[in-house]
Amino acid sequence: MSCPVCRGPVRPSPxxxxxxxxxxxxxxxxxxxxxxxxxPAPAEPEPTGRRRQIAEAVWRIAAxxxxxxxxxxxxxxxxxxxxxVVQYHFTSKHQLLVTALQILHRQNERxxxxxxxxxxxxxxxxxxxxxxxxxxxxxxxxxxxxxRVMTAYYARSLTDPALAAVFLPEEQPLEDLVAALITxxxxxxxxxxxxxxxxxxxxxxGLGMDLLHRRRPxxxxxxxxxxxLDRILADRP
Amino acid sequence: MSCPVCRGPVRPSPxxxxxxxxxxxxxxxxxxxxxxxxxPAPAEPEPTGRRRQIAEAVWRIAAxxxxxxxxxxxxxxxxxxxxxVVQYHFTSKHQLLVTALQILHRQNERxxxxxxxxxxxxxxxxxxxxxxxxxxxxxxxxxxxxxRVMTAYYARSLTDPALAAVFLPEEQPLEDLVAALITxxxxxxxxxxxxxxxxxxxxxxGLGMDLLHRRRPxxxxxxxxxxxLDRILADRP
DNA sequence: ATGTCGTTGATACGTTCGTATCTCAACGGG
DNA sequence: CCCGTTGAGATACGAACGTATCAACGACAT
Numbered sequence: 001m002s003c004p005v006c007r008g009p010v011r012p013s014p015x016x017x018x019x020x021x022x023x024x025x026x027x028x029x030x031x032x033x034x035x036x037x038x039x040p041a042p043a044e045p046e047p048t049g050r051r052r053q054i055a056e057a058v059w060r061i062a063a064x065x066x067x068x069x070x071x072x073x074x075x076x077x078x079x080x081x082x083x084x085v086v087q088y089h090f091t092s093k094h095q096l097l098v099t100a101l102q103i104l105h106r107q108n109e110r111x112x113x114x115x116x117x118x119x120x121x122x123x124x125x126x127x128x129x130x131x132x133x134x135x136x137x138x139x140x141x142x143x144x145x146x147x148r149v150m151t152a153y154y155a156r157s158l159t160d161p162a163l164a165a166v167f168l169p170e171e172q173p174l175e176d177l178v179a180a181l182i183t184x185x186x187x188x189x190x191x192x193x194x195x196x197x198x199x200x201x202x203x204x205x206g207l208g209m210d211l212l213h214r215r216r217p218x219x220x221x222x223x224x225x226x227x228x229l230d231r232i233l234a235d236r237p
Numbered sequence: 238m239s240c241p242v243c244r245g246p247v248r249p250s251p252x253x254x255x256x257x258x259x260x261x262x263x264x265x266x267x268x269x270x271x272x273x274x275x276x277p278a279p280a281e282p283e284p285t286g287r288r289r290q291i292a293e294a295v296w297r298i299a300a301x302x303x304x305x306x307x308x309x310x311x312x313x314x315x316x317x318x319x320x321x322v323v324q325y326h327f328t329s330k331h332q333l334l335v336t337a338l339q340i341l342h343r344q345n346e347r348x349x350x351x352x353x354x355x356x357x358x359x360x361x362x363x364x365x366x367x368x369x370x371x372x373x374x375x376x377x378x379x380x381x382x383x384x385r386v387m388t389a390y391y392a393r394s395l396t397d398p399a400l401a402a403v404f405l406p407e408e409q410p411l412e413d414l415v416a417a418l419i420t421x422x423x424x425x426x427x428x429x430x431x432x433x434x435x436x437x438x439x440x441x442x443g444l445g446m447d448l449l450h451r452r453r454p455x456x457x458x459x460x461x462x463x464x465x466l467d468r469i470l471a472d473r474p
Numbered sequence: 475a476t477g478t479c480g481t482t483g484a485t486a487c488g489t490t491c492g493t494a495t496c497t498c499a500a501c502g503g504g
Numbered sequence: 505c506c507c508g509t510t511g512a513g514a515t516a517c518g519a520a521c522g523t524a525t526c527a528a529c530g531a532c533a534t
Contacts, residue, residue: 050481066396068305072522083522084482093522148395155392158385158449159303168452195464198457202443203436210439212395215405220435227432287511309492320492321512330492475534482529490521497514504506 051089051099054079058100063145067152070097098162101153105166108146125185126233132181133225136204138211139218147208175201186234196232203228287326288336291316295337300382304389307334335399338390342403345383362422363470369418370462373441375448376455384445412438423471433469440465 057079061070072093076083090096112135119131138144157163179197187193207224210216294316298307309330313320327333349372356368375381394400416434424430444461447453 064396066393068393069396071520073520082483084484087523088481151395152392154446155389156303156305158388159301159306164450167450172452192464195461198444198461199436199440199465202447203440205443205446206439206441207435209391209442213401213404215409224432224435227429228436308490310490319513321514324493325511477534478532480529480531483527485525485527487524488522491519493517493519495514495516497512499510499512501510502508 050081050085052103054081054086054089054096055100055103058096059104059145059149062152063148067097067156094162097156098166101163101166104146104149108150125181126229129178129181129185129233130225130229132178133200133204136201137208137218137221144212147212151209151212182232187232188234191232200228287318287322289340291318291323291326291333292337292340295333296341296382296386299389300385304334304393309333331399335403338400338403341383341386345387362418363466366415366418366422366470367462367466369415370437370441373438374445374455374458381449384449388446388449419469424469425471428469437465 054075057075058070061067061074061078072086073083075096076086079086086096090099112132115135116128116132119128135143138147153163154167157167175194175197178201179193182191182193182196187196204225207216207221211218211221291312294312295307298304298311298315309323310320312333313323316323323333327336349369352372353365353369356365372380375384390400391404394404412431412434415438416430419428419430419433424433441462444453444458448455448458
């Protein structure tokens with residue numbers, strides 16, 4: 001209950017943390033003597049990805065336990081920080097949720113572009129189209145988790161304009177891309193590329209949700225997809 | 238090469254034409270649904286009274302403000318009863334949410350059957366098929382609200398086995414119905430009815446979600462649906 | 475040596491949550 | 505007439521929620 005430097009009395013504060021030192025001078029002196037005998041330096045691996053680190057905690061909680069379990073205290077524990085740190089880096093919980101969705105949204109887009117871009121040179125347009133569509137399916141743990149998070153956010157966005165704004169602004173670049181890929185791969189005569197792209201994209205979305213629920217085996221989805229690609233695309237020589 | 242009825246494997250025959258169905262029973266079932274498309278009895282009426290009154294309050298709150306706003310006190314206020322009454326008629330909040338989902342699920346099915354059944358006599362199979370698919374779209378306030386509620390529940394069911402159990406147990410009667418309706422309306426040669434039904438149902442589900450978000454105009458969805466029905470079904474005389 | 479600034483720790487505040495408890499009115503059969 | 509059962513009101517309780525407050529910290533500048 002006394003100042004560890006000058007042994008003098010410490011005035012208690014009416015609120016918040018109890019003071020340790022009796023004055024700013026004693027605090028500085030304690031700091032200096034603590035630093036002079038230098039410790040090997042614990043070396044922090046984290047530069048300052050605090051906001052991202054916290055956002056990732058939101059994703060994990062939302063994917064595993066649902067968005068309603070993403071409380072400030074849970075998020076902080078999952079991120080390995082104190083609740084105060086969450087509070088500091090995001091002005092409110094709502095803003096945190098919106099930001100976490102924005103980051104995930106951008107990352108998904110970048111990830112998909114990267115994966116598809118890797119195939120662009122080496123393979124034929126049909127493989128490219130198929131990969132683009134499969135990008136929407138929960139084919140590995142990462143995409144499954146991401147799809148679960150996006151699903152939770154989608155439901156909440158129906159009653160939260162700030163979240164809806166993250167989903168909406170773009171005007172259907174995915175459908176455009178799929179339509180372009182169909183054209184590039186060569187459509188059979190009589191095929192309306194736009195309408196086929198519309199049903200393919202929304203259909204793969206729906207099939208992905210069935211996969212999440214395990215309401216349908218993956219092989220079945222693959223077979224359905226193959227059938228429709230065969231149907232739409234002209235035979236290769 | 239699987240049975241279009243039960244999806245099981247088909248044993249090839251040593252003589253003659255390759256079998257399409259895995260058993261005589263499946264062949265007969267396909268014939269029956271081809272001749273007389275399903276849409277069975279209107280089923281039993283829903284329970285009335287306090288429990289239903291409270292369940293409806295849950296739906297309204299979930300549709301308008303989201304499932305996370307459905308607290309016991311809010312539900313009671315929306316239903317016009319005291320919180321104690323909610324507590325009395327449902328042992329816990331979780332059981333209330335599950336029950337509300339079950340009732341809505343059954344009601345949706347009954348409603349769809351009724352609406353489709355009304356068309357059964359007067360119109361041709363193509364109209365029947367189209368109406369069945371449009372039943373999944375938010376075409377009026379009632380269906381829009383219902384779809385919003387079901388979407389919220391779907392998201393939560395990913396992390397709640399009791400809710401998932403309401404969605405899962407049935408083995409794809411909707412896809413079966415659509416497949417039967419396609420067969421009844423007359424498919425073009427080369428069409429795989431099963432695969433078409435799969436993509437149609439999941440596609441309409443995805444398009445319905447786009448409609449909820451207003452990410453896509455209704456006329457666009459209607460045109461996409463028309464295109465695919467034209468593509469699948471043989472021309473009528 | 476002290477000041478500044480971005481960051482974090484510990485705790486407090488006021489509210490709302492789901493649920494439990496206690497109470498009473500109405501009713502029907504013995 | 506008593507008494508057990510059913511339905512519902514009023515209120516309490518402990519936990520968890522989002523957020524607020526302020527001292528302490530560590531790096532750097534002066």
